Structure formats: C-alpha cells, structure tokens
Amino acid sequence: MAVSGALWAFFVAVHLFGNLKIFAGAEAFNGYSAWLRVAFYPLLPEESVLWALRVALVVGLVVHVGCAALLWARARRARGPHRARIRGARSVGAWLMPVTGIGVLAFLVIHLLDLTLGTQPIAASTYVHADAYANLVASFQRPWSATFYVAIMVLLSVHLAKGFTTMAADLGVMGRRWRAALVAVGGLLALAVLLGNGAIPILVQLGVIA
Structure with missing residues (x-):
C-alpha cells in the first residue's frame, strides 16, 4: 500500500511539473508533451518510456486499490459485528482515504477519456491528438469540466496529505524527525498540487490562459 502510494505520489509531482509548463505558452506545453513520446530516442524506441x-502506474494502481480493499475487509472482520464506533480525528481520517481515493479513481478514467483518448462526449468537440495545449484549454473552457477538475484537486490534495502520514508508519519510519519530514513533504506536495493544478482551469475560465 505504501510503496504503490509512493509511486503514484512521485508521478503526481512529476505530472504537476509538466502541467506548469502551460504557463509558458502553447509551444512549451506541446513541446513537453511531444518529448514524452520520444524520450531517450534513438537509444530507446519511440514511446517506450x-x-x-x-x-x-497501472500495476501500482491495481496494487494500491487491491491493498485498500483487502485492508478494509480485514479491519471489518477484526472489529466483528459489535465493533465500537471510532470517533474524532481517527474517524475522519478513516473516512477520508476511501472517499477521496474513489473520487480520484473516477477522475483518472474521465481524465484519460478527455485529454489522452479524446473520447466524445467527455472530450471537447475540437479535440486534436497532436495539440495538447489546445485540448486542455478547450476542455477547461467548459464550466463543468473546470469545476470538476478543481474539486478533484481538493480531494487529491487531501488524499496525499493524509497518505503521507500513514506512509511513514507503513514503511517503518520510527524516528520522530523523519516522520515529521515525511508529513511535511506530503503537506507541501498537497499544497503544490492544489494551487498549481487547481489554478489552471480557473485561469482558463477567466481567459488568462487561452
């Protein structure tokens, strides 16, 4: 659970870095998108990376979701039919992870249909496979798409912040400073994702990015 979560957290951080290139304009964003397809060519075949x-990522996602379901089932069996009701911060934390996780999982499917595959009617009607910048702008010019994306970034940020707190224990990090450092990294990444990714659809709606 922790290792697969760490893999996806790393991907989210790298993906955020790539998304921020949209602020440098269409050429920079499309150049980054094209580079992903030809990275390390001709040393490696095109699109191999x-x-x-x-x-x-797919393997990591399957493992992460599978482990989450397994842990939920084990915890439910261990508590038994007359389990005590958990209250307070522990209750909120236990409720947040599956709820935010399901929301992010649903978003992944919609995001792929929208900006990677260009599947109608999820994608904008003007979708062009080779123009990542135009596709992103066209998608976020639709109010429902922009609102949905911002809402999911809130859920993803909560999932990341909470996930890093449990990751420390799951990986056996016992030192107080190391645990605090992991929690801080998770909080900073969550904030960066919320502000960085969340700003894009808002600025598209305001006409700043067009």
Whole structure:
C-alpha cells in the first residue's frame, strides 16, 4: 500500500511539473508533451518510456486499490459485528482515504477519456491528438469540466496529505524527525498540487490562459 502510494505520489509531482509548463505558452506545453513520446530516442524506441511509465502506474494502481480493499475487509472482520464506533480525528481520517481515493479513481478514467483518448462526449468537440495545449484549454473552457477538475484537486490534495502520514508508519519510519519530514513533504506536495493544478482551469475560465 505504501510503496504503490509512493509511486503514484512521485508521478503526481512529476505530472504537476509538466502541467506548469502551460504557463509558458502553447509551444512549451506541446513541446513537453511531444518529448514524452520520444524520450531517450534513438537509444530507446519511440514511446517506450511513456508505455513503461503507463504499465508501472497501472500495476501500482491495481496494487494500491487491491491493498485498500483487502485492508478494509480485514479491519471489518477484526472489529466483528459489535465493533465500537471510532470517533474524532481517527474517524475522519478513516473516512477520508476511501472517499477521496474513489473520487480520484473516477477522475483518472474521465481524465484519460478527455485529454489522452479524446473520447466524445467527455472530450471537447475540437479535440486534436497532436495539440495538447489546445485540448486542455478547450476542455477547461467548459464550466463543468473546470469545476470538476478543481474539486478533484481538493480531494487529491487531501488524499496525499493524509497518505503521507500513514506512509511513514507503513514503511517503518520510527524516528520522530523523519516522520515529521515525511508529513511535511506530503503537506507541501498537497499544497503544490492544489494551487498549481487547481489554478489552471480557473485561469482558463477567466481567459488568462487561452
């Protein structure tokens, strides 16, 4: 659970870095998108790095969701039919992870249909496979798409922040300073994702990015 979560947290951080290139304009953003398809060519075949990343992420996602379901089932059996009701911060934390996780999982499917595959009617009607910048702008010019994306960034940020607190224990990090450092990294990444990714659809709606 922790290792697969760490893999996806790393991907989110790298993906955020790439998304921020949209502030440098269409050429920079499309250049980054094109580079992903030809990274390390001719040393490696075209799109090999991209497909290796996709396979690793899919495996990590399956493991993460599978472990989450397994842990939930084990915890439910361990508490028994007359389990005590958990209250306070522990209750909120236990409720947040599956709820935010399901929301992010649903977003992944919609996001792929929208900006990677261009599947109608999820994607904008003007979708062009080779123009990532135009596709992103066209998608976020639709109010429902922009609102949905911002809402999911809130859920993802909460999931990241909470996930890093449990990751420290799951990986056996016992030192107080190391645990505090992991929690701080998770909080900073969550804030960066919320502000960085969340700003894009808002600025598209305001006409700043067009």
